[in-house]
Amino acid sequence: MQTSIPKTKLLIILRTITTSATVSCNQRAASERGFLNLLQSCNTFSNLLQIQTQILKLGFENNPLILTKFVSKASDLNSIEHAHCFLFSPHSNTHFYDAFLFNTIIKAYAQTGNLKPKALWVFNFMLECRVLPNNFTYPVVLKACAGIGDLNLGMSIHGSLLKFGLHGNDPVLNTLVHMYCSCKGGIVFGRKVFDEMTKNDSVPWSAMIGGYVRLGRSNDAIDLFRQMQIQGVCPDEITMVAALCACTDLGALELGKWIESLIEREKVNKSLELNNALIDMFAKCGDVDKALKLFRAMNERSIVSWTSVIVGLAMHGRGLQAVSLFQEMIRDGVAPDGVVFIGLLSACSHSGLVEKGKHYFDLMRKEFCILPKIEHYGCMVDMLCRAGLVRDAVEFVQKMPIEPNSIIWRTMINACRTHGELKLGESLARQLIRNEPMLEANYVLLSNIYAKMSHWEKKTKTREVMDKKGMRKIPGSTMIELNNKIYKFVAGDMYHNQYKEIFEMVDEMGREMKRAGYVPSTSEVMLDIDEEDKEDNLNRHSEKLAIAFALMNTPPGTPIRIVKNLRVCSDCHSATKFISKIYNREIIARDRSRFHHFKDGLCSCNDFW
DNA sequence: ATAGGGTTAG
Numbered sequence: 001m002q003t004s005i006p007k008t009k010l011l012i013i014l015r016t017i018t019t020s021a022t023v024s025c026n027q028r029a030a031s032e033r034g035f036l037n038l039l040q041s042c043n044t045f046s047n048l049l050q051i052q053t054q055i056l057k058l059g060f061e062n063n064p065l066i067l068t069k070f071v072s073k074a075s076d077l078n079s080i081e082h083a084h085c086f087l088f089s090p091h092s093n094t095h096f097y098d099a100f101l102f103n104t105i106i107k108a109y110a111q112t113g114n115l116k117p118k119a120l121w122v123f124n125f126m127l128e129c130r131v132l133p134n135n136f137t138y139p140v141v142l143k144a145c146a147g148i149g150d151l152n153l154g155m156s157i158h159g160s161l162l163k164f165g166l167h168g169n170d171p172v173l174n175t176l177v178h179m180y181c182s183c184k185g186g187i188v189f190g191r192k193v194f195d196e197m198t199k200n201d202s203v204p205w206s207a208m209i210g211g212y213v214r215l216g217r218s219n220d221a222i223d224l225f226r227q228m229q230i231q232g233v234c235p236d237e238i239t240m241v242a243a244l245c246a247c248t249d250l251g252a253l254e255l256g257k258w259i260e261s262l263i264e265r266e267k268v269n270k271s272l273e274l275n276n277a278l279i280d281m282f283a284k285c286g287d288v289d290k291a292l293k294l295f296r297a298m299n300e301r302s303i304v305s306w307t308s309v310i311v312g313l314a315m316h317g318r319g320l321q322a323v324s325l326f327q328e329m330i331r332d333g334v335a336p337d338g339v340v341f342i343g344l345l346s347a348c349s350h351s352g353l354v355e356k357g358k359h360y361f362d363l364m365r366k367e368f369c370i371l372p373k374i375e376h377y378g379c380m381v382d383m384l385c386r387a388g389l390v391r392d393a394v395e396f397v398q399k400m401p402i403e404p405n406s407i408i409w410r411t412m413i414n415a416c417r418t419h420g421e422l423k424l425g426e427s428l429a430r431q432l433i434r435n436e437p438m439l440e441a442n443y444v445l446l447s448n449i450y451a452k453m454s455h456w457e458k459k460t461k462t463r464e465v466m467d468k469k470g471m472r473k474i475p476g477s478t479m480i481e482l483n484n485k486i487y488k489f490v491a492g493d494m495y496h497n498q499y500k501e502i503f504e505m506v507d508e509m510g511r512e513m514k515r516a517g518y519v520p521s522t523s524e525v526m527l528d529i530d531e532e533d534k535e536d537n538l539n540r541h542s543e544k545l546a547i548a549f550a551l552m553n554t555p556p557g558t559p560i561r562i563v564k565n566l567r568v569c570s571d572c573h574s575a576t577k578f579i580s581k582i583y584n585r586e587i588i589a590r591d592r593s594r595f596h597h598f599k600d601g602l603c604s605c606n607d608f609w
Numbered sequence: 610a611t612a613g614g615g616t617t618a619g
Contacts, residue, residue, distance in 0.1 A: 068610085100610065107611085136611035143612080171612035178613065206613045238614045245615080273615045280616070304616045311617070342617045349618080378618045407619045414619085441619095593619075 035060065039069045045077055052086055062096045068104045075108035081115070083108075088125070099134050102126040106137065110144035119144035120153065127160075135169050142175040146182035154179045154186060173197045174204050181211025202228075202236045210242040218246035219486070222255065234266065237274045244277040251563030251590045253285035254481045276304045283312025286561055286588045286595060303337055311343040315594045317605050319351025326360075338370050345379035349386055350594055352608050357383045374405055381408050385415030386608065390424070406436050413445045417452055425449045440471035478546040479563040482553055489542040489549070498549065505548035506539050513578040521571040543572045543589070551583055559586040567592050577601050 035058070042051055051070065060066045067087065074083035084105065088094070102122060109119035123141045126133065133141075138161055145154045158176060161168065168176070173193060180190030194208045205228045212221035225243045228235060235243070240263055247256035260278060263270070275298050283291035288309075295301070295309045306329045313322035326344050330336065341364045348357030361380055364370045377400050384393035393412055397404050409432045416425025429446035436442055443466045450459035466472070477490045489496070496502060510520075520535045538544075543564060550560040568576075568591040580587050581601035589596045597604035 072610090103610075134611090139612050169611090174612045201613095203613045210614070236613090241614045271614080276615045302615085307616045337616095339617045346618055375618050380618095382618060405619095411619055 031058075032060075032063065032066065035066060036069055039066070039073055042073055043077070045079055045082075048074060048077055048079060048082070062093060064096055064098045064101045067097070068101045071101065071104045071108060075104075075111065080105070080108040080112065081118075084118070084122075094129050097129060097131060099126075099131055099137060102129075102131055103134075103136050103140055106144065107140040110140050110147060116144045116147045120148075120157075123157075133160075133164060133166070135166055135172055138166070138168075138172045139175040142172075142179040146175070146179040149183050151180075151183040151186045151189075154183050155189075170200065170203070174207055177204050178207040178211070181207060181214070187211055187215060187217075199231075199233065202233055202239050205233060205235070206239045206242055209239060209246070213242055213245045213249065216249065218249040221246040222250075235262070235268070237263075237269050237271045240268055241274055241277040244274075244281045248277075248281045248284045250486065251285050251479065251561075252481050252486060253282075253287060253561060254484065255486075256281045256285050258484075272298075272300055272302055272305070276302065276308055279305060280308040280312070283308060284315065284590070286590060288312045288316045288318070288595075301334075303334060303340060306334060307340045307343050310340060310347060314343055314347030314350050315590075316597070317350055317594065317608075319347045319353050319356075322347035322351075323353070323356060323360075336364070336368055336370070338364075338373060338376070341370060341372075342375055342379060345376060345383065349379055349383035350605075350608075352387055354383060354387050354389070374402060374408075377402065377404070378408050378411065382411050385411055385419075388415075388419050390415050390419050390421050394424075406432060406439070406442075410441060410445060413449070417445070417449050422449055422453050426453075438469065438471075440466060440473060443471065444473050474566070476542050476564065476566045478542040478565075480546045480550055481561065482550070487546070487549065489545040491542050491545075492540040493542065493545055496545075496549075498552070501552060502545055502548050503540075505552055506544050509544070509548060509551075509575075509579060509582075510535070510539055512582050513575060516578050516582055518575060518578045521574065538571050538575075541569065541572050543568065544575065547576065547579060547587065551579075551585070557584060559588060561588045562590070564589065564591045568596060573603065573607075577603055 035054075039051060042048055048070075051073075055061055055066065055070065071080070071083045071087070074080055086092070087097075087105070105122045106119045106126075109115050109122060112118075119141060123133070123137070126137075138157070141157055142154070145157055157179075161172070161176075166172070177190045177194045177197075180186035180193060190208065190211055194204055197204060199205065205224070209221045209224050209228075212218065212224065221242065225235070225239070225246070228239070240259060243259050244256060247253075247259060259281075262268075263274070268274070275294065279291045279294050282288070282294065291309055291312050295305060298305060306325070310322045310325055313319070313325065322344065326336075326340070329340070341360065344360055345357055348354070348360065357380065361372065361376065364376070365372060380396060381393050381404075384390070384396060390412070393415065397408065397412065409428060413425050413429045413432065416422065416428065426446070426449050429442065429449060433442045433446060443462055447459045447462040447466075450456070450462060475490050477488055480487050480489070487496075493499065520538050543562065546562050547560060550562070554560065568589060573596065576587055576589065576596070576598045578601065579585070580598035587598040589598065594605065
């Protein structure tokens, strides 16, 4: 329940102010202070409307301070557009407006979800009104620009900053770095500003490291983080969050633990966000139990904390536990949002809980009034497809009230391939290519279907179309951490300095596995070559190279952690099960969508992925 | 009164 000033009281106060017919300076100041206090306690939209009327009645429409407070109140009440109309009506006298007032409006727009472009409109209007921007203007206007992500826009603001000859102080330069790092294609400009500025504190470092993380350049982010240490700049909790995100992206558990130890050593303030980043890092780097432990120890949790553990459990195939955590969250009185439902539905999807998934999909609309978005429909399609119910998925898509996106089509096409609906898959893939001819993933899907159908000439033709358009398949790669270094393997990799030993090890593994009953699934090889070459091809998959490398370089009995950039192929999946038993190793593999814990010849995913 | 951070299906 919101507390509001009773209307009667409000009117009495207003009347007291209005009735002073001849006011001295002191009285005027007093009435201004009184009005500001009144504004301060305004907390509903109808209060705001009353205040607006009074502003006109009392002649405060020429008082920029009062107008500024009015704007920030309106912003608090999500009514910035209302304040906008009031301030920029044809009758309003913009002659009295100052930079503080404009800055406040720009900031209010910058904070909105989809009204950010209006911040730039106000900025331009400010220039038209010949109000000079100051050093407080640029951080807010650049922040709006960063939110829009338009590089040209950002550059023109940068240009206007130079034109006004403001001496860029720290906040201005920091936001300039942030803006460039948030715009597509802008990171080099951001780096240039970053390199040329004097960096007195952690802020520009956080902006730059965060920029690399957002671009998926996590290795560069970590390099810069190390550079920061060398330069003797102390990272704060925000820098730590960015560094942890880089670890999460890489799946680098050891690196993540190192950051955690730095946090402890430097006694960095453990903000809610930092705890959330730690939870997410541990969950997505393979130690979901540690993530749960941290989650339980937190004294303040946000919806993000809950989402992180639920998604973490989902990735580890612990769907039932994810569901019970969701129920606990509801019992705790935390209001769910659309995002946590994505996590919950993906938990059901990864654990084959089709009925539960359907139940929660209905519940989100009926009980929590959250309208399912395309992502939620995507989860449902994925869930039906994983469970092998391709026909149900088709029916579901036909009944959907919104247009399916290409992600949903790709999910369906891939499911058609794995569940033998090849004709359907082919026609869907061809349709998708007609709609989206410049996306390589669509051609890869079609060519994989042709491979499965053994339609080699059609497959070759698809590949030729790709070549002609200059597209290339993303190569599969596997990452492994060893002695504080990150090693990356790609299929057939011969650049590693141990590659001969690795290939020998892979061959030995192959012999041992065959003795234990492993049959290479050569149907996974999407090439028209003979069976023996197919086996070689399988043995050169990046995953097997990484595991061989780990077996050679780590003590017997220790767990092996690997991270793949794509989904694990079914041959590598079955081979890894054998390896875990033969070599008595626990192998924890993260692929593009989930974790596989291999132990004693079995996988935690129960072959469901 | 001005700067920097977190979660999401495929």
